[in-house]
Amino acid sequence: MVSPIPPAVAAHVPTGVLVDGQWRPAHSGRTFPVADPATTEVLFEVADGDEQDARDALDAADRAFAEYRTTAPRVRSDLLRAVFDTLVAHTDDIARIVTAEGGKPLAESRAEVLYAAEYVRWYSEQAVRLDGLARRAPAGTHHQLVLRRPVGPAYLITPWNFPIAMIARKVAPALAAGCTAVVKPAQLTPLTTNYVAEIIRAELEARGLPTGAINVVPSSSARTVSGPLLSDPRLRKLSFTGSTEVGRALLKQAADNVLRTSMELGGNAPFLVFADADIDAAVTGAVAAKMRNAGQTCVAANRFLVAEQVAEEFTAKLTAAFAQLVVGHGADAGVTVGPLIEQAAVEHVGELVGEAVDGGATVRIGGDPVDRPGYFYAPTVLGGVAPDARVVTEEIFGPVAPVVSFGDEAQAVALANASPFGLVAYAYTRDVSRALRLAESIDAGMVGINRGMVSDATAPFGGVKQSGLGREGGEAGIEEYLESVYVAL
Numbered sequence: 001m002v003s004p005i006p007p008a009v010a011a012h013v014p015t016g017v018l019v020d021g022q023w024r025p026a027h028s029g030r031t032f033p034v035a036d037p038a039t040t041e042v043l044f045e046v047a048d049g050d051e052q053d054a055r056d057a058l059d060a061a062d063r064a065f066a067e068y069r070t071t072a073p074r075v076r077s078d079l080l081r082a083v084f085d086t087l088v089a090h091t092d093d094i095a096r097i098v099t100a101e102g103g104k105p106l107a108e109s110r111a112e113v114l115y116a117a118e119y120v121r122w123y124s125e126q127a128v129r130l131d132g133l134a135r136r137a138p139a140g141t142h143h144q145l146v147l148r149r150p151v152g153p154a155y156l157i158t159p160w161n162f163p164i165a166m167i168a169r170k171v172a173p174a175l176a177a178g179c180t181a182v183v184k185p186a187q188l189t190p191l192t193t194n195y196v197a198e199i200i201r202a203e204l205e206a207r208g209l210p211t212g213a214i215n216v217v218p219s220s221s222a223r224t225v226s227g228p229l230l231s232d233p234r235l236r237k238l239s240f241t242g243s244t245e246v247g248r249a250l251l252k253q254a255a256d257n258v259l260r261t262s263m264e265l266g267g268n269a270p271f272l273v274f275a276d277a278d279i280d281a282a283v284t285g286a287v288a289a290k291m292r293n294a295g296q297t298c299v300a301a302n303r304f305l306v307a308e309q310v311a312e313e314f315t316a317k318l319t320a321a322f323a324q325l326v327v328g329h330g331a332d333a334g335v336t337v338g339p340l341i342e343q344a345a346v347e348h349v350g351e352l353v354g355e356a357v358d359g360g361a362t363v364r365i366g367g368d369p370v371d372r373p374g375y376f377y378a379p380t381v382l383g384g385v386a387p388d389a390r391v392v393t394e395e396i397f398g399p400v401a402p403v404v405s406f407g408d409e410a411q412a413v414a415l416a417n418a419s420p421f422g423l424v425a426y427a428y429t430r431d432v433s434r435a436l437r438l439a440e441s442i443d444a445g446m447v448g449i450n451r452g453m454v455s456d457a458t459a460p461f462g463g464v465k466q467s468g469l470g471r472e473g474g475e476a477g478i479e480e481y482l483e484s485v486y487v488a489l
């Protein structure tokens with residue numbers, strides 16, 4: 001198959017390291033391949049950044065911070081607004097890159113570009129609305145002012161599953177707050193990040209702002225880049241989206257310099273369907289919550305907890321809905337489910353399904369890899385799954401929907417909370433009182449009621465328990481990049 005990135009777009013994808021406004025080869029001269037997961041064909045060779053590149057990038061971010069932090073809020077706002085306009089104008093081009101390196105269907109990639117752009121627009125608006133505080137101390141002895149300052153150079157590590165949305169929701173609040181950034185994109189999907197970073201670099205340059213405000217170090221080794229950055233006292237902020245395991249290791253490293261951290265980590269979202277729910281609406285929501293990016297999202301519904309009275313109806317209708325899905329190359333017309341990101345993911349999903357079946361689950365549809373080039377696994381519904389099966393207790397990150405039935409609400413909540421993770425939960429019920437009880441009792445940073453999608457650039461996204469620390473998006477997202485300085489006078 002020809003490259004899914006049109007040549008006119010491919011010509012504008014930077015493949016280097018971005019340091020201080022310059023794209024250049026890696027210090028070592030080494031590169032690593034970036035492949036299309038739907039074909040395994042190599043798309044580009046990208047500069048393989050190392051320790052020296054990381055240090056150079058932090059030098060640039062630190063130098064740029066001295067000037068960038070003093071820019072007027074309106075200047076930062078206008079910068080981001082221009083980036084928003086450019087992203088929207090290039091939606092189709094960027095979507096092609098997202099699909100080529102990440103595999104998701106083009107319609108989803110376009111939606112991701114617009115979702116990402118919303119973060120940029122929102123923080124362009126927030127840049128001029130940063131509140132402080134001024135009041136008389138209660139004893140009347142002095143005044144208390146609280147000023148807001150950017151925390152400093154930030155290290156932003158982005159995942160492969162949303163290569164534009166995740167850089168947008170970190171870089172936009174960072175730049176709005178007056179911070180500068182070193183970005184480490186996922187090894188599997190650096191092309192989108194580089195393309196977007198070039199848009200930001202060009203806008204900085206056009207406005208006479210320090211281009212070192214954004215630096216990018218792609219690398220085949222996250223550790224190589226993270227090590228020198230996390231041990232350097234000039235770095236003041238770490239934001240990471242990825243697995244809980246890696247997040248834990250980064251938190252330990254960040255502790256040495258007492259870094260501000262935001263961690264968006266693993267999930268294991270329960271999707272609850274009560275007997276009073278609109279089952280057809282629940283099935284529509286289930287497909288949305290499960291199948292976005294072939295199930296490779298932190299907010300993917302991971303376990304379907306369904307009231308015994310409606311478990312068979314829900315499972316049958318979900319199976320019928322999965323039968324309508326079209327698996328294939330994301331750039332092909334009509335495709336609704338793309339590949340998984342790599343072969344190891346196909347194997348992991350296969351293991352979880354195999355174990356569930358050995359434990360008594362029934363395959364209602366799917367249950368196997370798809371026999372074609374690339375890393376495809378068939379959309380799968382498993383009925384009658386044991387609550388302690390690994391496919392229920394572990395994050396699947398694939399197109400598999402295990403259905404577990406429950407008796408009453410108390411049991412549903414207990415099952416939902418039987419996880420060390422707490423990113424998001426979904427619940428379908430027509431009972432408003434129950435909906436509020438669930439929102440208060442389920443351990444999750446986000447709850448979707450009669451909705452299969454909660455993600456929204458203008459709302460706080462984040463988890464509780466081992467799903468992370470801090471929030472991205474909404475008013476809360478920019479707080480992660482600001483210090484409060486109390487002045488008594």
Ligand code: SIN
Pocket residue numbers: 161162165241264296297298299455461
């Ligand atoms: C994620 O999966 O990490 C993010 C998904 C989203 O923002 O909707």
